[in-house]
Amino acid sequence: MKNRIVIATRESLLALWQARYVAGKIKEAHPEIDVELLPVTTKGDQILDRPLVEIGGKGLFIKELEVMLLEGQADLAVHSLKDMTAELADGLTLAAVTAREDPRDAFVSGKYASLDELPQHAVVGTSSLRRQAQLLHYRPDLTVKSLRGNVQTRLRHLDEGEYDAVILAAAGLKRLGLDRRIKSYIDTNDSIPAAGQGVMAIEARTDDADTLEAVSFLHNANIAYCIRAERAFLAKVGGDCKVPAGIFVVPDGRKKIVAKAFIASPDGKELYRGEDGASDAEAEALGERLAEKLLNAGGREILKNLQKI
Numbered sequence: 001m002k003n004r005i006v007i008a009t010r011e012s013l014l015a016l017w018q019a020r021y022v023a024g025k026i027k028e029a030h031p032e033i034d035v036e037l038l039p040v041t042t043k044g045d046q047i048l049d050r051p052l053v054e055i056g057g058k059g060l061f062i063k064e065l066e067v068m069l070l071e072g073q074a075d076l077a078v079h080s081l082k083d084m085t086a087e088l089a090d091g092l093t094l095a096a097v098t099a100r101e102d103p104r105d106a107f108v109s110g111k112y113a114s115l116d117e118l119p120q121h122a123v124v125g126t127s128s129l130r131r132q133a134q135l136l137h138y139r140p141d142l143t144v145k146s147l148r149g150n151v152q153t154r155l156r157h158l159d160e161g162e163y164d165a166v167i168l169a170a171a172g173l174k175r176l177g178l179d180r181r182i183k184s185y186i187d188t189n190d191s192i193p194a195a196g197q198g199v200m201a202i203e204a205r206t207d208d209a210d211t212l213e214a215v216s217f218l219h220n221a222n223i224a225y226c227i228r229a230e231r232a233f234l235a236k237v238g239g240d241c242k243v244p245a246g247i248f249v250v251p252d253g254r255k256k257i258v259a260k261a262f263i264a265s266p267d268g269k270e271l272y273r274g275e276d277g278a279s280d281a282e283a284e285a286l287g288e289r290l291a292e293k294l295l296n297a298g299g300r301e302i303l304k305n306l307q308k309i
């Protein structure tokens, strides 16, 4: 058994909260292990003046952490699963995925109680094509304006009056103790979450059996099945936040899971939705089948057009 585990983490308050949470759990379960945090600045955190899509997508938040693992400077990396690309770097594996925090998108505003209360042409902040497409599908009159940075920065931009409302993940706000900022929750049928939303992923070296064993108690097997389906879908539709797509999978009784997903044009005018279920053992096939169905329905054409931009 190891006597020391180093956890690489981004430096945002949410990332630090998540890394500290995992560190605390490991110390509780294994008092003999020394757990240390290694905060790392990632490219995705540094470049805030351009949309994520332009600077290379969400892999930018995890690459530096993966290098730390591969070079042996750290033993674990804690991520928001949502920020991870469909493929992990060679030699690395998901040691555990945690129980899911609230998966919903949250409506945050100083002036309005819900999406329905927003006046015509109100300005809503989000840089997620997934949120944008679903927002505009529901309310084509709204103006969606880019919003980047960590959770605190986004809230500050809202408070400074640049937006009438912003959409953020409920999970991040709750972890940071900012629930009071949430005016209402958007139902997962109206804003289908991103693959992995609300789940923390703990990544480690595939050959580091001691570390894998030390964190195995944090693994939630039921969520793992759901995540397998969500990530299989993500891999099929392009694996990055460049696509206006989402999927949400939940356990459904004994050894079954159900999924709902969508692919849309960024303006929300075209939106294809589907639902399907399977046994948990067939999670990947479920995600792939749903992706294929939505791609055939019109999603493939949308993704092709997006690549031209």
Ligand SMILES: NCc1[nH]cc(CCC(=O)O)c1CC(=O)O
Pocket: 080, 081, 082, 083, 151, 167, 168, 169, 170, 171, 172, 173, 196, 197, 198, 199, 200
């Ligand atoms: N895009 C950044 C990001 N990555 C994970 C979360 C929240 C936590 C989670 O979904 O697990 C957030 C903030 C947000 O989308 O509002």
